[in-house]
Amino acid sequence: MMVPLYVLILVPILAGLALMALPLRWGKALALASQIPLAVMAGQAFLTVRRFGPRLQVIGGWPQTAGITLRAELLSLDLVLLSILLFACLLLYNNGKPYVNKTFLFLFLSFQGLVNGIFLSVDLFNIFVLVEVSTVVISLLILFKPNSESIYDGMIYLLTNIVAMTFFLFGLGLLYKTTGAVDLDSLKRVISGFEDSDRLILPYAFLMTAVSLKAALMPLFSWLPKAHGTPGAPTIVSAVLSGLYVKCGVYLFFRLQDVFEPVLNTRSLFLVLGLLTAVIGFILAIAQKDIKLILAYHTVSQIGLIMTGLNMDHDYARYGALYHIINHAIFKATLFLTAGLISERYKTRQIGQIRGVWREMPAVALASLLAILGITGAPLFNGSMSKAWIMYGAGPTGLSIALYIINLGTVVSFVKYASMLWGKPPEPSEAPFWGKPGHRLPALVCVFLGLLCLLGGILSEPMTRLLFGVALPVDWSQYGRKTLIFLLLLGAGASLYHFGLKRWRYLQQARGLDLSFHDICLTLAAFFAGLVIILKIWY
Amino acid sequence: MNINVLLDWISGEHISLVLFFVGLYGLVARRNMLKSILSIGIMQAAAILYFLSADLAENSVPPVGESVAGQAMADPLPQAMMITDIVIGIGVTAIALTLMIHLYHRYGTANWQKARDKRRE
Structure with a gap:
């Protein structure tokens, strides 16, 4: 017997509502405590699914085509568990922040419920509703510490995402007319027997335009750095947006591709788009000077890598990409959290003015370094495993060269990012390992998440078997070679950055690209038109 | 051109497609934030019209109450979905307008271009 799945959506929202009635101190405790029953229930559902296979639950006794359908399967529950882990860590991190009030906690917990709902829903209309509401909640969270920059950024975020979701809704209407279904299972059944691919092109193009914007694919990513890197946004909001929420777009893409693949196979198109996204992402990341923006653009690049992996014609690459979704959530959250602490300590976010984090905040620097090693794919760390599987899927083709270039770009941008760890701090002060009293708990959370990066690498084989139910090979004997390649990449990246890119004029101009x-609306329209034209030519 | 051909062409589905792209044009071409929000409203109305008019059987009755023999009921599913969407649309428009007013107070303008220049300062 499995727990009813809607509980996973409702518990955080109800906890958020309940804490409005309590004093703030109790409210914070309740928010944290609500993660425990959530984790227990999600864990129970996970174990049931592992033993007995995927479960479907229809709320309200309607037939599956008309009711609200939730499905528990390994991938969706992995992501729900990931969200619980991240939200618990973030709430703990944020415990002492002055701007936290009950409204913030309510919005933040509602957001968790909505995200869980997106992962569990089978019905495209429910997904639309959940995404639309979460867009509103996020724009309020981004603006929680309003300053003049974040209002503009929040407005751009809200409107572009609403426009995209209107595309989604219209596509859903077309799809309903063509197939008579809105839930993914029925759609898959109807579409796999569909002869006339022509009639699916328009709905597919509408839906994919929306999903590509949500996933921040090239050229539709320009809202993402604004939303994730805006100065006013609380650190934990940036962390959860970059770590988790962007993955909702990728997850939707994965689900929709699965449905449409028998008729419209667009893998090669999205493979190319993924590669382009990855390259543009790291180029813009290298160009930035603001630490939060470096991380935000870097998310774009990693999304590109994940999309590349998902669209490869190889199971290892696909599972590698899925594992990378989880890994990226952990190291990007760590990086955003440490960046928040660092910018708070130095009172600036300009990377040129931050020096000597190792001396000032040893624990934070350690967590940053662990996450950087994870994201650049250092041997033994989680990033290296997922990247290696994606690479394995590419095989000895030109594709693997492209992947090496992307990894080199990642290394270069993090050589730049890590430059703030070393050197002499502007105002040296002897700090204890865990930092000042107010920073102790946040630093502890960062180090915990950083250690998870290492753990996810060493235990990658049992982890993937647990999370996805597949056995992916890890060839430990190749490890010497891998280490060598990593060191070579590191050397190449460092010299490339210090002797070339640092003063390259065109790169400075790329920063102004905004x-x-x-x-954004024009590129959205152009993307849609391009998708329709390409599909018309292909089919 | 025969006027009847034109009249046949005018159906909820076609009009909604046209409306959708009218809204999109408004988003691309208008510089005022209020007009952007209105354009989004037009696009949402287009989506609602599409859902309600696609697959609508002639002379069908609303899916409310007891069915009358011999009369076809309209498909209730799109109608249920669109009620939800109308509610969401109201919420989203309200938030967008609130943000716009907030931004207007901060920057003294509701023009995208000018707001962007102000943000850079």
């Missing part, structure tokens, strides 16, 4: 709202 699309206005109209440009």
Whole structure:
């Protein structure tokens, strides 16, 4: 017997509502405590699914095509468990922050419920509703510490995402007319027997335009750095947006591709888009000077890598990409959290002005370093495993060269990012290992998440078997070679950055690249038109 | 051109497609934030019209109450979905307008271009 799945959606929202009635101190405790029953229930559901296979639950006794359907399967529950882990860590991290009030906690917990709902829903209309509501909640969270920059950024975020979701809704209407279904299972059944691919092109293009914007694919990513890196956004909001929420887009893409693949196979198209996204992402990341923006653009690059892996014609690559979703959530959250602590300590976010984090905040620097090693794919760390599987899927083709270039880009951008760890701090002070009293708990959370990066690498084989139910090979005998390649990449990246890119004029100009709202809408329209034209030519 | 052909062409589905792209044009071409929000409203209305008019059987009755023999009921599913969407649309528009007013107070303008220049300062 499995727990009813809607509980996983409702518990955080109800906890958020309940804490409104309590004093703030109790409210914080309740928010944290609500993660425990959630974890227990999600764990129970996970174990049931592992033993007995995927479970479907229809709420309200309607038939599956009309009711609200939730499905528990390994991938969705992995992501739900990941969200619980992240939200618990973030709430702990944020415990002492002055801006936390009951409204913030309510919004934050509602957001968790919505995200869980997106992962568990089978019905595209429910997904639309959940995504739309979470968009509103996020724009309020981004603006929680309003300053003049974040209002503009929040406005751009809200409107572009609403426009994208209107595309989604219209596509859903077309799809309902063509197939008479809105839930993924029925759609898959109907579409796999569909002869006339022509009639699916328009709904597919509408849906994919929306999903590509949500997943921040090239050229639709320009809202992402604004939303994730805006100065006013609380650190934990940036962390959860970059770590988890962007993956909702990728997850939707994965689900929709699964449905449409028998008729419209667009893998090669999205493979190319993924590669382009990854390359553009790291180029823009290297160009930035603001530490939060470096991380935000870097998310774009990693999303590109995940999309590349998902669209490869190889199981290892696909599971590698799914594992990378989880890994990226952990190291990107760590990086955003440490960046928040660092910018708080130095009172600036300009990377040129931050020096000597090792001396000032040893624990935070340690966590940063662990996460950086994870994201650059250092041997033994989680990033190396997922990247190796994606690489394995590429095989000895030109694709693997492209992947090496992407990894080199990652290394270069993090050589730049890590430069703040060393050197002499501007105002040296002898700090204890865990930092000042107010920073102790946040630093502890960061180090914990950083250690998870290492753990996810060493235990990658049992982890993937547990999470996805597949056995992916890890060839430990190749490890010497891998270490060598990593060191070579590191050397190449460091010299490339210090002797070339640092003063490259065109890179400085790339920083000014900032699309206005109209440009974003125009690219959205162009993306849609391009997708329709390409599909028309292909089919 | 025969006027009847044109009249046949005018159906909820076609109009909604046209409306959708009218809204999209408004988003790309208008510089005022209020007009952007209105354009989004048009696009949402287009989506609602599409859902309600696609697959609608002639002379069908609303899916409310007891069914009358011999009369076809309209498909209730799109209608249920669109009620939900109308509610969401109201919420989203309200939030967008609130943000716009907030931004207007901060920057003194509701023009995208000018707001962007102000943000850079």
